[in-house]
Amino acid sequence: MAIKLMQLCWLGAALTMVRCDPTSRWPRRSWWLSAAVAAAATLISAGITVGEAAAEIPVTRIAFGSCANQSAPQPIWDSIIDFDPQVFIWMGDNIYGDKRRPFKLFGKERTGGPWKNVQRFYPASEQEMELDYKRAKSNPGYSRLRQKAKVIGTWDDHDYGLNDAGKEFSAKVTNQRLHLDFLDEPQDSPRRKQEGVYGSFTFGSTGKQIKVIILDTRYHRDPINSDGTILGTTQWSWLEKEMKGPATEITIIVSSIQVISNHTATMAPLFYMEGWGRFPKESDRLFKLIAESKRNGVFFISGDVHFGEISRFDCGAKYPLYEFTSSGLTQAVEKVVPHAFRSLIRGIAWLTPATMRLMSSNCRYSSCTYGKPNFGTIEINWNESPVKLKIEVRDVEGYPVAGVNVYLSELQVGNMEPAAVSSGEFQRHCSLEVNLPWFIRYRLVILFCCFLGVYFLIVLLLLLHLAVRVRGGHLSKIKRD
Numbered sequence: 001m002a003i004k005l006m007q008l009c010w011l012g013a014a015l016t017m018v019r020c021d022p023t024s025r026w027p028r029r030s031w032w033l034s035a036a037v038a039a040a041a042t043l044i045s046a047g048i049t050v051g052e053a054a055a056e057i058p059v060t061r062i063a064f065g066s067c068a069n070q071s072a073p074q075p076i077w078d079s080i081i082d083f084d085p086q087v088f089i090w091m092g093d094n095i096y097g098d099k100r101r102p103f104k105l106f107g108k109e110r111t112g113g114p115w116k117n118v119q120r121f122y123p124a125s126e127q128e129m130e131l132d133y134k135r136a137k138s139n140p141g142y143s144r145l146r147q148k149a150k151v152i153g154t155w156d157d158h159d160y161g162l163n164d165a166g167k168e169f170s171a172k173v174t175n176q177r178l179h180l181d182f183l184d185e186p187q188d189s190p191r192r193k194q195e196g197v198y199g200s201f202t203f204g205s206t207g208k209q210i211k212v213i214i215l216d217t218r219y220h221r222d223p224i225n226s227d228g229t230i231l232g233t234t235q236w237s238w239l240e241k242e243m244k245g246p247a248t249e250i251t252i253i254v255s256s257i258q259v260i261s262n263h264t265a266t267m268a269p270l271f272y273m274e275g276w277g278r279f280p281k282e283s284d285r286l287f288k289l290i291a292e293s294k295r296n297g298v299f300f301i302s303g304d305v306h307f308g309e310i311s312r313f314d315c316g317a318k319y320p321l322y323e324f325t326s327s328g329l330t331q332a333v334e335k336v337v338p339h340a341f342r343s344l345i346r347g348i349a350w351l352t353p354a355t356m357r358l359m360s361s362n363c364r365y366s367s368c369t370y371g372k373p374n375f376g377t378i379e380i381n382w383n384e385s386p387v388k389l390k391i392e393v394r395d396v397e398g399y400p401v402a403g404v405n406v407y408l409s410e411l412q413v414g415n416m417e418p419a420a421v422s423s424g425e426f427q428r429h430c431s432l433e434v435n436l437p438w439f440i441r442y443r444l445v446i447l448f449c450c451f452l453g454v455y456f457l458i459v460l461l462l463l464l465h466l467a468v469r470v471r472g473g474h475l476s477k478i479k480r481d
Contacts, residue, residue, distance in 0.1 A: 056204075056205045057086075057204070058204045058205065058208040058380075058382050059086045059087055059203040059204050059208075059210050059380070060086070060379065060380050060381070060382065061083065061084060061085045061086055061087075061377070061378070061379055061380075062085055062086065062087045062088075062089065062210075062252075062377070062378040062380075063080050063083055063085035063087075063088045063089070063149070063375060063376065063377050063378075064088065064089040064090075064091060064254075064301050064324075064326055064375065064376040064377075064378070065080070065088075065089075065090070065091065065303070065326055065327075065328070065329045065374075065375040065376065066090065066091035066092050066093050066094075066156065066256070066302075066303025066304065066326060066327045066328050066329065067092075067093040067156075067303055067304070067306060067327045067328020067329060067330065067331040067332075068093065068094060068095070068136065068328065068329040068330050068331075069095075069096045069330045069331055070095045070096065070132050070133075070135045070136035070139070071096070071135070072330040072331075073330070074139055074141055074142070074329065074330055075141070075396060076141075076329050076330070076373055076374075076375060076396045077139070077140075077141025077142055077144070077145055078141060079375070079394065079395075079396060079397055079398030080141075080145060080375055080398075081141065081144055081145055081148060082398055083377055083394075083398065084148070085145075085148075085149045085377070086149055086150065086203075087149055087150045087151075087152065087203065087212075088145060088149045088150070088151050088152075088153075089152055089153050089212065089214075089252075089254055089301065090151070090152070090153025090154065090155075090183070091153065091154065091156070091254055091255075091256055091301060091302060091303035091304075091326070091327075092153075092154055092155050092156025092157075092158075092159065092160075092256030092257075092303050092304060093155075093156045093157070093158045093159055093256075093303065093304065093327075093328065093331070094136065094153065094155065094159045094179075094182065095129075095132045095133055095135075095136045095158065095159045095182075096132070096158045096159075096331075097124050097128070097129045097132045097133075097158060097159055097161060097175075098121050098122065098123055098124055098157075098158055098161060098162050098163055099121065099122050099123070099124055100120055100121055100163075101118065101119075101120050101121075101122070103120065120163075121162060121163035121164075122162070123161050123162050123169075123171055124161070126171070126174050126175075126178070129161065129174075129175060129178055130178055133178055133179075133181070133182045136182070137182055146184075150203075151183060151184070152183065152199075152201055152212065152214065153183060153214065153254070154197055154198070154214045154215060154216060154217075154254055154255075154256055155175075155179050155197055155216070155218060155256065156217070156218065156256035156257070156303065156304055157218065157256075157274075157304075159175075159179060160172065160175060160179075160218040160219075161175045164224065164274060165218065166218060166220075166221035166222060166223060166224075167218075167219060167220050167221055167222065167232070168223075169218075172218070172219055176196070176197055176219070177192070179197060180192055180197065194234075195219055195220070195232075195234065196216035196218075196219035196220060196232070196234075196235055197214070197216045197219070198214055198215055198216040198231075198235050198238065198239075199214050200212065200213045200214065200242050201214075202248065207249070208249060208382050209248040209249055209250070210248060210249070210250045210251075210252065210380075211242075211248040211250070211251045211252070212251075212252045212254060213239070213242050213243075213251065213252070213253045213254065214254045215231065215235070215239070215253065215254060215255050215256075216231070216235060217230050217231070217255055217256050217257050218256070219232070219235075220232025220233075220234075220235060222279075224274065224278055225278070227278075227279055227280060227281055228279070229279075229282060230276065230279050230282045231282070236285075239289070240289060243289055243290065243293040243295055244293050244295075247295065247296070248297070249296070249297055249387065249408060250297040250380070250389075250408070251295055251296075251297055251298045251299075252299060252300075252301060252378075253298065253299070253300050253301075254300075254301055254302075255276070255300060255301075255302045256302065256303055256304055257274045257275050257276065257302060257303075257304045258273070258274075258275040258276065258277070258302045258304065258305060258311075258323065258325055259275070259276045259283070259286070259300045259302060259323055260276075260300065260311040260312070260313045260316075260321065260323040260356045261275065261277065261309070261311045261323070261325070261354060261356050261357065261433070262275055262276075262277025262278070262432060262433045262434060263275070263305070263352065263354065263433070264277065264278060265277060265432075265433040265434040265436075265441065266352055266353045266354070266433050266436070266441050266442070266443070266444060267352060267444060267445075268445075269445070270444065270445060270448060273304075273305055274304060275304075277432070277433070277434065280434075287313075287316035287317060287321070290316065290317045290321070291316070291317045291318060294413050295413075296319075296408075296411055296412050296413055297408055297411045297412075298317070298321065298411065299321065299322040299323065299324070299391075299406075299411070300321070300322070300323040300324070301323070301324050301325075301326070301376060302323060302324075302325045302327075303325065303326060303327040303328065304325075304327055305325060305327050306327050306328055306331050306332050306333045306371070307325075307327060307332065307333050307349070307369050307370060307371045307374075308325055308326050308327065308369065308370040308374040308376070308393035308401065308402060309325050309354075309357055309358075309368060309369045309370070309393075309402065310322065310323070310324055310325070310357070310358040310360075310368070310391075310393070310402055310403075310404055311323040311325070311354075311356040311357055311358060312356060312358045312429045313356055313429060313430070314416065314429040314430050315429075315430040317413075318413045318414055318415065318416060319410065319411050319412055319413060319414075319415040319416055320410065320411070320415075320416070320429070322358075322391070322404070322406065323356075324376050324378075324391050324393065325393075326374055326375055326376035326393055327374070328373065328374075329373060329374075329375060330373055331373075332371050332372050332373050332374070333345055333371040334371035334372050335372070335373070342371075345371055346365055346366075346367055346369075346371070348444065349365075349367035349369040349371070350365075350366055350367035351443065351444055351447065352367075352444050353433060353436055353440050353441060353443055353444070354433065355426070355427075355428055355429065355430075355431050355432065355433055355436065356429060356432075356433070357369070358402075358404060358429075360402065360403075360404065362400070362402065362403055362404075363401065363402045364395075364401040364402065365401075368402055370393055370395070370401040370402060372395060372396070373395070373396045374393050374394060374395055374396070374401065375393075375394055376391070376392065376393055376394070377390075377391070377392050377394055378390075378391050379391075386407045386408055386409035387407065387408040387409075388405060388406070388407055388408075389405070389406045389407070389408065390403065390405050391403060391404055391406065392404075426440070
């Protein structure tokens, strides 16, 4: 091997000398070839690979997204490419591989109501999953992105293979292979030999390093209402080593489900969402690990919920912890309702108690949520002192709908001590939704019940009025007779 490298070095030098000789008859295009070979030879002789040389380039632009139905139009890739990211991060539901039965309240296969007898979602075959991945990967917009940026990521339930599934799902081993194939993970990667798709990547050189920690919230997860584990023993041990390892200026933790927000606590029983908030012990363990690691520059990105928002938690570490949720690239809550009802959806989002949501005048809507297709962007200005991060949720045209500017100096251990919150006391960005007073926590449910009560009262009054008119008309007829 050493002999071959030496020969390549001599070849590069020889070609370079030929290119510099004015009497040489080599065509001009060969000069460029000789220069390329010489450059490669110089790198190799210095013990530097091309990949290592690329790693020295500081990363300044990262895009992220989730929830992309391979069968739906995906015009959003054009805006992502226009952003010109160096890295793109998938946060799950990269395809929708599982199958869905129609919503039925009556009939042989009832998928809704307390009397349902079959699950609405069921797994696809291995061949169907593979075809779905191929279709997603061959999308023209996504294909162009793969040529421009390094693509990494994790999965969520629909590309894991089944809606809301956890460790009990039997096809997870096969689907892990298909998922890593989709991400072009090398065949000798540790991620192909372990149980779960978690992993970490480090970009940039010393002083400008970004560590991306990718979690797997599916492979080892216990049932939703068990308050068991999300990550499992092995992944927790791995995460502790990653968090307590060499310091980096920025650490991005990628979770397919939301970490900080717990909308189920305020929207149930109307709506239920997955999230770390439904596993309180795991959530506490994660925040404790971040605090004990004394790691600076940590924030979360997540997907799953089919809307975009920014959250902040001031009581989880010794500096503010931000979470940037972008969901989805094709799937969004406002796309599943008629246009006339979209304002109602925005009203519900505005009324929902969300103690962790970052409210800002920069948001396009007053609720500071965005229920249309969206993607996330991270811009790092390494040349500014202190270093500045600009993190946004953007629409399908690439325009920001919510965003925040954060200086790295704000994300330093010791900037703030976790505040103590007394029982029953409300504090924004600190009081978990589950700990809100009942009249705030269940505000949406109370309003919904009041709406139903008024609606049925109006219907009852109309029926009584109609009955009185019919009876009055009948009596008048009797009198005339």
